[in-house]
Amino acid sequence: MALPELPFASIAELAPRLARRELSPVEVTEAVLARIEQYNDVLKAYITVTADSARHAARAAEAAILAGHYLGPLHGIPVAVKDLFATRGVRTTFGSPLFADWVPDFDAAAVERLKRAGAVIVGKTNLHELAFGTTSANPHFGAVRNPWQTQCHPGGSSGGSAAAVAAGLAFGALGSDTGASIRQPAACCGIVGLKPTYGLVSKFGALPLSWSMDHVGPMTRTVADAALLLQVLAGYDSRDATSVACSVPDYTAALQPDLRGLRLGVARDFFFAECDPEVVAAVEAALPVLRELGAAVEEVVLPDMAAARAAGTVILFAEAAAYHAANLRQRPQAFSDEVRALLEMGQFYTAVQYVQAQRLRRQLTAATCQALAGFDAVVMPTAPLPATPIAPEVPGHAALRPRNTLPFDFTGLPALSVPCGLTRAGLPVGLQIVGKPFAEATVLRVAYAYEQATPWHRQRPPL
Amino acid sequence: MALPELPFASIAELAPRLARRELSPVEVTEAVLARIEQYNDVLKAYITVTADSARHAARAAEAAILAGHYLGPLHGIPVAVKDLFATRGVRTTFGSPLFADWVPDFDAAAVERLKRAGAVIVGKTNLHELAFGTTSANPHFGAVRNPWQTQCHPGGSSGGSAAAVAAGLAFGALGSDTGASIRQPAACCGIVGLKPTYGLVSKFGALPLSWSMDHVGPMTRTVADAALLLQVLAGYDSRDATSVACSVPDYTAALQPDLRGLRLGVARDFFFAECDPEVVAAVEAALPVLRELGAAVEEVVLPDMAAARAAGTVILFAEAAAYHAANLRQRPQAFSDEVRALLEMGQFYTAVQYVQAQRLRRQLTAATCQALAGFDAVVMPTAPLPATPIAPEVPGHAALRPRNTLPFDFTGLPALSVPCGLTRAGLPVGLQIVGKPFAEATVLRVAYAYEQATPWHRQRPPL
Numbered sequence: 001m002a003l004p005e006l007p008f009a010s011i012a013e014l015a016p017r018l019a020r021r022e023l024s025p026v027e028v029t030e031a032v033l034a035r036i037e038q039y040n041d042v043l044k045a046y047i048t049v050t051a052d053s054a055r056h057a058a059r060a061a062e063a064a065i066l067a068g069h070y071l072g073p074l075h076g077i078p079v080a081v082k083d084l085f086a087t088r089g090v091r092t093t094f095g096s097p098l099f100a101d102w103v104p105d106f107d108a109a110a111v112e113r114l115k116r117a118g119a120v121i122v123g124k125t126n127l128h129e130l131a132f133g134t135t136s137a138n139p140h141f142g143a144v145r146n147p148w149q150t151q152c153h154p155g156g157s158s159g160g161s162a163a164a165v166a167a168g169l170a171f172g173a174l175g176s177d178t179g180a181s182i183r184q185p186a187a188c189c190g191i192v193g194l195k196p197t198y199g200l201v202s203k204f205g206a207l208p209l210s211w212s213m214d215h216v217g218p219m220t221r222t223v224a225d226a227a228l229l230l231q232v233l234a235g236y237d238s239r240d241a242t243s244v245a246c247s248v249p250d251y252t253a254a255l256q257p258d259l260r261g262l263r264l265g266v267a268r269d270f271f272f273a274e275c276d277p278e279v280v281a282a283v284e285a286a287l288p289v290l291r292e293l294g295a296a297v298e299e300v301v302l303p304d305m306a307a308a309r310a311a312g313t314v315i316l317f318a319e320a321a322a323y324h325a326a327n328l329r330q331r332p333q334a335f336s337d338e339v340r341a342l343l344e345m346g347q348f349y350t351a352v353q354y355v356q357a358q359r360l361r362r363q364l365t366a367a368t369c370q371a372l373a374g375f376d377a378v379v380m381p382t383a384p385l386p387a388t389p390i391a392p393e394v395p396g397h398a399a400l401r402p403r404n405t406l407p408f409d410f411t412g413l414p415a416l417s418v419p420c421g422l423t424r425a426g427l428p429v430g431l432q433i434v435g436k437p438f439a440e441a442t443v444l445r446v447a448y449a450y451e452q453a454t455p456w457h458r459q460r461p462p463l
Numbered sequence: 464m465a466l467p468e469l470p471f472a473s474i475a476e477l478a479p480r481l482a483r484r485e486l487s488p489v490e491v492t493e494a495v496l497a498r499i500e501q502y503n504d505v506l507k508a509y510i511t512v513t514a515d516s517a518r519h520a521a522r523a524a525e526a527a528i529l530a531g532h533y534l535g536p537l538h539g540i541p542v543a544v545k546d547l548f549a550t551r552g553v554r555t556t557f558g559s560p561l562f563a564d565w566v567p568d569f570d571a572a573a574v575e576r577l578k579r580a581g582a583v584i585v586g587k588t589n590l591h592e593l594a595f596g597t598t599s600a601n602p603h604f605g606a607v608r609n610p611w612q613t614q615c616h617p618g619g620s621s622g623g624s625a626a627a628v629a630a631g632l633a634f635g636a637l638g639s640d641t642g643a644s645i646r647q648p649a650a651c652c653g654i655v656g657l658k659p660t661y662g663l664v665s666k667f668g669a670l671p672l673s674w675s676m677d678h679v680g681p682m683t684r685t686v687a688d689a690a691l692l693l694q695v696l697a698g699y700d701s702r703d704a705t706s707v708a709c710s711v712p713d714y715t716a717a718l719q720p721d722l723r724g725l726r727l728g729v730a731r732d733f734f735f736a737e738c739d740p741e742v743v744a745a746v747e748a749a750l751p752v753l754r755e756l757g758a759a760v761e762e763v764v765l766p767d768m769a770a771a772r773a774a775g776t777v778i779l780f781a782e783a784a785a786y787h788a789a790n791l792r793q794r795p796q797a798f799s800d801e802v803r804a805l806l807e808m809g810q811f812y813t814a815v816q817y818v819q820a821q822r823l824r825r826q827l828t829a830a831t832c833q834a835l836a837g838f839d840a841v842v843m844p845t846a847p848l849p850a851t852p853i854a855p856e857v858p859g860h861a862a863l864r865p866r867n868t869l870p871f872d873f874t875g876l877p878a879l880s881v882p883c884g885l886t887r888a889g890l891p892v893g894l895q896i897v898g899k900p901f902a903e904a905t906v907l908r909v910a911y912a913y914e915q916a917t918p919w920h921r922q923r924p925p926l
Binding site for chain 1: 810815
């Protein structure tokens with residue numbers, strides 16, 4: 001594998017070569033650091049690059065592997081961490097000046113698990129301010145650029161993670177998703193993003209945006225790599241009060257080249273409305289592929305997701321306002337005008353509105369699970385729009401972007417975005433695959449078979 | 464057993480006699496109905512007496528037992544149901560004119576379980592309006608009288624259930640508890656009231672007051688009878704979204720005459736403050752009894768329960784206001800001035816206040832569990848005051864009554880009140896025993912040994 005190619009290999013391709021000592025973690029890490037050096041000034045994907053500690057970790061991984069202590073498929077693999085996760089000894093900004101100088105003395109659970117698996121952390125990626133801004137440009141740390149078209153945003157809030165993975169500046173990354181934030185940037189940057197079932201991956205050490213809607217998950221270039229990262233991330237953690245004690249299956253073992261015996265629903269109502277025609281066309285074109293792979297593909301009608309969006313917004317804004325209440329009072333100037341306005345909006349909801357939203361949530365979640373009962377998974381567009389120019393922002397776009405993703409933060413169901421096309425302008429489109437609670441293995445299986453049957457994951461941004 | 468005595472027998476005493484066919488369910492039911500006939504006009508314990516269907520059920524139980532189909536210790540036992548639980552074919556008022564004509568076509572889960580166990584439902588007991596009023600007098604269905612002194616209230620909101628059980632108008636009753644409503648009337652009426660761990664007993668078919676604080680539990684004259692009722696009530700129910708799938712132990716088997724090997728905490732901070740001196744004296748006198756029974760009894764300091772009361776009030780009021788919002792808008796005149804004012808108060812809390820209260824709740828619950836870690840159970844007074852005259856209500860009393868009980872609705876921990884004395888004026892005092900999550904068996908064990916060693920459960924109201 002020649003050097004310019006190496007940063008675009010998949011983790012699943014690299015791992016056996018690292019295990020067999022044909023390739024060194026040092027070599028792999030240097031290739032990624034070189035690419036970061038070359039492109040981060042343009043992309044602004046990383047807020048902090050941890051080159052020194054990455055080199056140290058890579059040498060340690062090399063030594064361990066040479067000594068026969070291979071830890072598994074993430075050992076020696078350079079990965080990025082959204083700067084929403086605490087990292088021991090490494091500045092953690094949460095995309096906000098409030099935390100610009102904070103150096104935690106502990107690792108977030110997801111970071112801890114990546115390190116324990118031997119992954120090499122190369123840096124902390126850029127994000128929306130406090131994961132809350134709706135504009136693509138972080139006013140404090142700069143606008144992340146979409147590697148497919150650098151005048152466009154990469155989606156958010158995990159935009160830095162998506163841009164880094166898409167552009168070969170990391171083999172995988174941690175993201176978080178409260179309304180769209182893993183899947184929408186994955187769709188906009190042509191990579192895979194998985195928001196697991198609520199409670200499957202610990203949120204300990206991640207800045208809360210909305211405690212009852214927040215999810216942590218992997219962003220990778222391939223479905224198989226998402227399975228490898230999820231394998232390490234999933235599992236009970238007593239430090240997260242919402243963590244669920246459930247058994248974690250072998251996600252890689254679930255990947256199969258066909259979809260025989262599966263029944264997939266297409267959720268056209270609501271989810272195809274208000275989408276860009278090129279997005280709809282790409283998703284429609286995916287359906288015959290799924291059928292050819294052996295799946296039965298039929299219409300499914302999900303409950304009223306307009307209500308889910310409205311109620312989810314109340315919950316998200318109120319919980320965010322509660323979390324940031326003290327800082328908003330004491331250091332209002334440390335928030336951008338936009339985020340301060342959003343948090344102030346959150347202060348105006350009443351407790352009755354919040355409680356009604358949570359009651360509706362229970363009902364809609366039960367009704368959605370019931371609608372899914374006859375299906376193995378449901379498909380729809382991930383984001384209604386492809387990436388758009390960073391400026392000027394088109395009025396209405398900010399509100400439109402989480403349309404198809406927020407319902408599954410609201411209901412807590414697992415949802416994955418896999419590339420399913422390019423627009424005529426050369427921007428990626430994402431197919432969203434939604435499963436039953438804790439059925440990540442099935443969601444990954446559907447995504448994997450589709451990915452293997454289509455050319456989209458082999459496309460590269462023209463950077 | 465002569466007739467005037469029969470209504471005061473315990474379920475545990477009656478059950479073997481019914482099983483051996485020495486006594487008929489018809490005889491037992493007639494004895495209770497006669498007593499209801501004699502005393503309900505004074506006590507106002509029942510809103511609805513279901514004499515006909517009770518007689519029918521008693522005859523059916525008699526026939527089944529004679530035919531060899533004995534269902535267990537509740538078979539043929541007359542019990543009362545707080546009128547907060549839906550009963551198929553029987554008017555269910557929730558203590559409110561809003562529902563004065565409602566005849567459900569289904570049974571609440573707790574009612575269904577009692578019926579399945581063969582219990583005979585003799586009527587629906589009086590309660591605070593929508594279980595929410597703070598005055599002891601239901602403005603629509605009259606003031607329940609305390610059988611120990613009929614000018615006094617019986618405690619609330621399950622006042623009718625408590626008065627009925629104390630006065631021999633039922634052998635046991637269903638209650639519900641959101642801030643005090645099982646334990647405080649149990650204490651005021653000299654009976655046993657058990658609020659189980661949140662999620663142990665299904666709330667399906669019970670009118671919500673505050674979904675995250677509501678609990679369903681038994682009220683009986685003895686601890687052994689509470690164990691028998693809980694055995695039937697406990698267990699997972701998919702119709703209650705907050706029901707917990709946990710194993711249900713044999714509660715009766717856990718009852719032992721001593722407390723050897725147990726470590727009990729006395730929570731003097733907060734819980735002994737603001738209590739009537741006679742209440743404190745009765746609870747202090749219980750401590751040497753617990754020691755003589757073999758328990759180690761030591762001081763325990765629980766987290767700040769003043770904060771729990773404040774936050775619990777926000778949660779309770781906001782959730783109640785949310786639940787009743789539509790009726791409050793459409794039929795404001797169907798609420799008493801008092802309850803309408805309480806619900807309107809609930810509308811003024813902000814979502815941020817509610818979310819902060821729930822966040823504090825998680826922290827206080829974790830801290831309380833941590834404080835309990837070294838103990839098998841913790842004891843304190845149930846109610847700060849004995850029963851007081853129905854009128855005039857002393858200012859401040861209403862706010863004081865849930866002081867010691869609401870913290871365990873807030874934290875969801877199991878808590879039981881057992882009689883521990885009489886004031887000089889002849890009014891009962893309750894000892895509250897609080898356990899770890901799902902440790903009802905231990906709470907019952909402590910209460911049982913104490914009860915067996917003391918005369919209080921043999922005292923009868925002078926009715």
